[in-house]
Amino acid sequence: MTTARTSKRLSNPWPMPFNDVSTGHRQTARTQELATTRPKRKRRTPEEAREEILLAAEALILEDGPAELKFQSLADRSNVAVSNVYHHFGGVLEIKRGLAEKVFDELTRDLMTALGEEADNEPRIFARKVMSRVYSVLRSERYAKLIGWIVLSTELGELEGFTRPLPAMAALIAGHMGQHLPPDTSERLAQFIIYNVAIVAVGEGLVGPAIKTALTMDEAAAGGSLWLGDHWEELLARELEKAAS
């Protein structure tokens, strides 16, 4: 393996936005702290207790695997009595639904915040920054794994809520790009970006680390962001050219 050479030639030209520490990572740390360091039970509001239980459920899924999502483990981890876990949720399925809803809400907030912060840029910069922000939110191991868990949990029913923010995002991106491009081009590009960024980010967050290890690749050589960014630049440049002519 020629790791040193590889890393020089393929080093990521967009190191900053794509290597952002995403909100997701920080929340995992917070999850662990809340879920493991509390010495003994204390009085909580019903909302606090629910939140503790959902944080414990998330920590169990990410650290011990979804199979560990049981009342006793949740009670131990959240420091809430088993009877109280029953009181707040009634069943494991309700806890799963509660966690899925919480993840959807946070994901929507994170994605829309990221988009809003870039709205002042001119369209080419905007599109690039939006891509990198969406990418860094979705590729966080936390979101990638929780989305994977939700997709696999067919017992949750037709809960395809992790896609809930996507149409609004597509409309926001298309609207901004529509200032410089024909409406149908903007709409099509917005969908195309979101679709491709999302599948790369979730795939990378889920299986990227294991593949990197197996192929002894370094971080810089592996970044899906590199080729995605290059490709996107070329695609957008072509569309802007077409629109100008």
Added chain:
Amino acid sequence: MTTARTSKRLSNPWPMPFNDVSTGHRQTARTQELATTRPKRKRRTPEEAREEILLAAEALILEDGPAELKFQSLADRSNVAVSNVYHHFGGVLEIKRGLAEKVFDELTRDLMTALGEEADNEPRIFARKVMSRVYSVLRSERYAKLIGWIVLSTELGELEGFTRPLPAMAALIAGHMGQHLPPDTSERLAQFIIYNVAIVAVGEGLVGPAIKTALTMDEAAAGGSLWLGDHWEELLARELEKAAS
């Protein structure tokens, strides 16, 4: 939404290889057949019984969600008595390990077969065909979901076996391309291809359908294969040019 226009402009230029019905899809159909249509118990060799139980485990994970992986459900589905399920596996964790091993073995066989069948092509065609074969194996919903399940099942321990075929694949691709490119370039490109194809395929297999539905995109407009193929062509063309000069 401008679906008709979108589909015309972004229709996949590589319809054949990327739209291959992968082995995975066919096996899912077989899984269902074996697991649901048998009317009553019959004599089986121990190997047959193990195989039936693992097929039932796979069907349960894919159709009812990993949470349904319980002895009673496995017994019902495989038409093997609960006591016999215990006899063959002893615990749910052993069944999970058995299924993960089976999936790894099949994935290795499918990927290496796909690669072997393309080995006679000249390097540029070879690389493109190999990409599309690896992509169509990994993006099958069966593999994407089972790989996702394995990655999330931390209780399986350090079982990162879904990456097992990857170093051999990288060596095979690098060896073939090394006939026309410097060794370090071939090696780097082979790693880069495998990494990127694998994350796109797994991401697409897991979340692609839900995103397509949410954005009301049609199949042709969504194909990750399109831009991946374009980008790869450009990358390889540049490297071949460099090597020739």
